[in-house]
Amino acid sequence: MVPLKNDRLIRALLRKPVDRTPIWIMRQAGRYLPEYRATRKRAGDFMTLCKSPEMACEVTLQPLERFALDAAILFSDILTIPDAMGLGLTINEGEGPRFAHPVRRRVEIEALPLPDPEIELRYVMDAVRLIRRELDGRVPLIGFSGSPWTLASYMVEGRGSRDFAITKTLLYDDPQALRQLLATVTRSVTDYLNAQISAGVQAVMIFDTWGGLLTARAYEHFSLAYMQQIVDGLVREIDGNRIPVVLFTKGGGQWLERIADTGCDAIGLDWTVDIGDARHRVGDRAALQGNMDPSVLHAAPERIREEAGAILDRFGHGTGHVFNLGHGVTPTIDPDHVGSLIDAVHELSIPYHQ
Numbered sequence: 001m002v003p004l005k006n007d008r009l010i011r012a013l014l015r016k017p018v019d020r021t022p023i024w025i026m027r028q029a030g031r032y033l034p035e036y037r038a039t040r041k042r043a044g045d046f047m048t049l050c051k052s053p054e055m056a057c058e059v060t061l062q063p064l065e066r067f068a069l070d071a072a073i074l075f076s077d078i079l080t081i082p083d084a085m086g087l088g089l090t091i092n093e094g095e096g097p098r099f100a101h102p103v104r105r106r107v108e109i110e111a112l113p114l115p116d117p118e119i120e121l122r123y124v125m126d127a128v129r130l131i132r133r134e135l136d137g138r139v140p141l142i143g144f145s146g147s148p149w150t151l152a153s154y155m156v157e158g159r160g161s162r163d164f165a166i167t168k169t170l171l172y173d174d175p176q177a178l179r180q181l182l183a184t185v186t187r188s189v190t191d192y193l194n195a196q197i198s199a200g201v202q203a204v205m206i207f208d209t210w211g212g213l214l215t216a217r218a219y220e221h222f223s224l225a226y227m228q229q230i231v232d233g234l235v236r237e238i239d240g241n242r243i244p245v246v247l248f249t250k251g252g253g254q255w256l257e258r259i260a261d262t263g264c265d266a267i268g269l270d271w272t273v274d275i276g277d278a279r280h281r282v283g284d285r286a287a288l289q290g291n292m293d294p295s296v297l298h299a300a301p302e303r304i305r306e307e308a309g310a311i312l313d314r315f316g317h318g319t320g321h322v323f324n325l326g327h328g329v330t331p332t333i334d335p336d337h338v339g340s341l342i343d344a345v346h347e348l349s350i351p352y353h354q
């Protein structure tokens with residue numbers, strides 16, 4: 001494999017010195033880009049786009065053609081695993097994800113198959129191999145999965161939800177059944193991420209989008225404990241290259257020390273925490289990724305630049321920061337504003353690395 005021409009992301013995630021702060025954007029390939037909307041239209045629907053390695057590769061590379069990003073993220077979705085388990089996923093415009101067959105009863109949980117990532121999820125691995133070839137070492141490729149708790153929440157509820165009431169009822173009424181579901185999903189996520197690593201992703205991120213809905217105690221037992229098992233089960237080095245692992249719990253700002261204890265390489269931060277305080281709390285145990293409020297991107301480019309500068313300033317001098325938003329970029333954002341942010345971070349961060 002060709003060596004990386006730009007390895008800032010990997011270096012910052014491993015807290016090695018960099019010349020400037022690397023940046024990538026959650027949902028960087030997505031509906032705010034007209035070229036994404038055109039490919040999505042050609043595909044017909046979202047899952048067809050995910051299941052075509054050629055089109056998934058095309059949209060993965062689209063933001064890199066426009067912006068000086070320091071990473072590519074595999075174009076796919078966290079819900080590919082439950083889809084491969086036979087839950088019947090559809091993602092329609094404006095509706096969000098839906099499962100035809102949610103899993104709520106013990107018999108349904110016990111009957112869940114464990115997908116083979118190179119068979120049922122082969123389309124993802126083929127996309128990774130194709131993207132690596134097309135990237136030709138320009139920037140690293142990030143692979144990802146949902147956390148067991150977040151995936152289980154969609155699998156039980158059958159759709160997105162504000163409070164995941166059915167899943168929480170299961171948590172309190174039949175925790176054993178939920179634990180069994182989480183154990184199966186954990187095994188599957190571990191296999192899936194290890195297969196992505198074998199196929200060529202150079203860093204992995206676990207999206208625990210709904211961990212912040214839990215109590216501190218439930219977070220430990222129903223989300224973090226399973227992410228810990230994944231961190232322990234991942235292949236962390238390949239051909240002498242360390243594969244950094246990022247854990248992102250949205251709404252998890254109170255639990256940063258506990259997240260660092262898992263031995264992950266970096267922690268994703270939403271916008272509700274002060275990144276300077278987070279750095280102080282986590283110390284040298286993990287790098288930090290984040291954490292600008294995505295809504296800032298609606299503001300004028302000068303304001304975006306100021307907000308980016310404030311985050312860089314709060315993090316302070318030295319490595320261990322990957323700039324990102326605190327959550328995904330939304331469809332109504334002007335792509336030029338994303339460009340302003342990326343340029344601002346690159347320019348303004350240089351003094352912090354001298």
Ligand code: CP3
Binds near residue numbers: 025030075097328
């Ligand atoms: O970041 C990237 O550019 C990589 C691609 C990516 C997508 N989804 C593409 C996508 C990633 C990393 C995800 C992760 C994902 N998917 C998460 C975790 C991150 C987060 O946002 O908290 C979650 C919870 C999902 C589940 C999911 N997929 C939802 C809730 C939706 C609907 C979103 C909406 O706004 O309608 C999706 C669909 C989806 N995944 C889209 C994209 C670009 C939009 C679908 C479309 O094109 O119509």
